[in-house]
Amino acid sequence: MKVRSMAALVACSMVTVITLGFVAGGVTVSTVQAAEVDGPKVKWLLSTWGKRRGIMEGMESFSEQISKATDGNFEVSLQYGGVLSDPKENLDGLKLGAFEAAMFCPVYHPSKTPAITGLDLPFLPVTDLEARVKVHEGYLHNPVVLDELARWNAYPLMTALMPNYEVMGKGNAPKTIDDWKGLRLSASGGIGDLMKSIGAIPTTVPAPEMYQSLERGVMDGVAFPYTYAFAAYKLHELSDWRTEKSSLGSLTCVLVANKQAYEALPPQYKELIDRVKPAAYQHQVDTYVTIDEKNEKLFEERGLEKVRFSEEDVEKIMDQAVQPSWDAWVAARNSEGLDGQALLDEILALAKDANSN
DSSP: OOTGGGHHHHHHHTSOOOOOSBOGGGOBOOOOOTTOOOOOOEEEEEEOOSOSOGGGHHHHHHHHHHHHHTTTSEEEEEEOTTSSSOGGGHHHHHHHTSSSEEEEOGGGSTTTSTTGGGGGOTTOSOOSHHHHHHHHHHHTTSHHHHHHHHTTTEEEEEEOOOOOEEEEESSSOOOSGGGGTTOEEEOOHHHHHHHHHTTOEEEOOOGGGHHHHHHTTSOSEEEEETTHHHHHTTGGGTOSEEEOSOOOOOOOOEEEEEHHHHHTSOHHHHHHHHHHHHHHHHHHHHHHHHHHHHHHHHHHHHTOEEEOOOHHHHHHHIIIIIHHHHHHHHHHHHHTTSOHHHHHHHHHHHHHHHHHO
């Protein structure tokens, strides 16, 4: 797919629709009833970092529904603050069997799960959060991805649904594409590649370190999920400006289980996991709506200047970054013995199908 033919899709991606009438596989959103599933006592520890925030609400709902349906017999306990593992080592912990479940972000260590990084490419035609659920649910169960995760003794449970990224920063706002040159940004994966193509200097900074990096002037700005992540890490308190409707795309974080722990579950628990996911996703989307309303007020009170790419700048970005970044990703996967084009084609096909339903 050439860049010029993407224009209409990119325009569509600037509109965020946050309704979730159905999700992957046509499963209708529903909630479980108390103590409706009998089974043995099982407790999973889920390794994650930071504090409870927007990205975690789907997993919180997932955990709460499972506990309710089994009268507490099946417990998924979210362990915040990196108490079980460093964020970059969650897959290593799963491989060793140190805990039963974990959240991980491929961008923190792209060489561990290179196929999944395709979901991080910029300007993918994923028009809303509902479509993102369908694309991620489909792609995470691609045989290549399943094999990739199996090497880390991991099995995918659900995606940590994230909204599109924006940039928030200190100093003079970049009002034209040329103003981005030399800006030091925390921007990873495909978004980092895109920002580099317009002259910014991207690097990967773990989320808990971003406030200090911005405060000390190590970074000029941060690309993060909008709005919840900026507020969760209080970056708006240090910032002077923010982008809006920039269509940068989103990064992927995934909730995975230790493969042996998952396979050891009784059938009714496995079925329950699949059944609670639609309502968990819907809860996360609803939470984003509430959070965005609150955070937008905070940002307005702070007086953050709004920055939007002009149509001319969008065309330049598309020419300079989008297709080249996709081509580079395909070539990198091919060099690793994967069929990069087939993987990208599946992502685009899943997006097309998700957007048409």
